[in-house]
Amino acid sequence: MDHRCSIVVVDDTDLQRFGARRWADEHRDRVVIRHVLSAGGALEIIIPAADYESTFDDALLNYEVLVTEAARVETCPFKDPSESAFLYAGRRVVDRCDTLIAIWDGAPARGRGGTADIVSYARSIGRDVEIVWPTGMKR
Numbered sequence: 441m442d443h444r445c446s447i448v449v450v451d452d453t454d455l456q457r458f459g460a461r462r463w464a465d466e467h468r469d470r471v472v473i474r475h476v477l478s479a480g481g482a483l484e485i486i487i488p489a490a491d492y493e494s495t496f497d498d499a500l501l502n503y504e505v506l507v508t509e510a511a512r513v514e515t516c517p518f519k520d521p522s523e524s525a526f527l528y529a530g531r532r533v534v535d536r537c538d539t540l541i542a543i544w545d546g547a548p549a550r551g552r553g554g555t556a557d558i559v560s561y562a563r564s565i566g567r568d569v570e571i572v573w574p575t576g577m578k579r
Contacts, residue, residue: 472543473506482511484536488529488553489518526553534561539568546571 518525
């Protein structure tokens with residue numbers, strides 16, 4: 441039986457997503473993703489909104505690379521990025537996994553759909569949740 445694990449990564453914008461996400465603007469995100477891929481895992485990306493790329497600045501290239509490497513890409517039914525779109529995407533991530541690994545400092549969400557909301561949702565529906573916050577890592 442396959443075990444689906446989702447990784448949500450926090451950056452300084454509190455998951456402007458998946459990453460759960462911005463997915464790829466921090467090297468720590470790519471390090472985790474590279475380890476998953478090198479171990480034989482598959483990358484599935486849930487994009488919060490059709491115009492999600494508009495939220496990126498210097499990280500757009502990393503995001504585009506990850507999208508091309510993904511085994512599966514799902515775009516949520518929102519045109520523009522919003523807190524509702526991020527919450528929807530985060531819940532979709534949780535709904536598709538058995539275990540949620542949240543790289544998170546435990547701080548409250550800065551807006552609806554932040555990591556705290558996604559972790560809370562995962563716990564409320566009985567998903568296994570692992571919280572990881574590397575020593576010395578700062579937001």
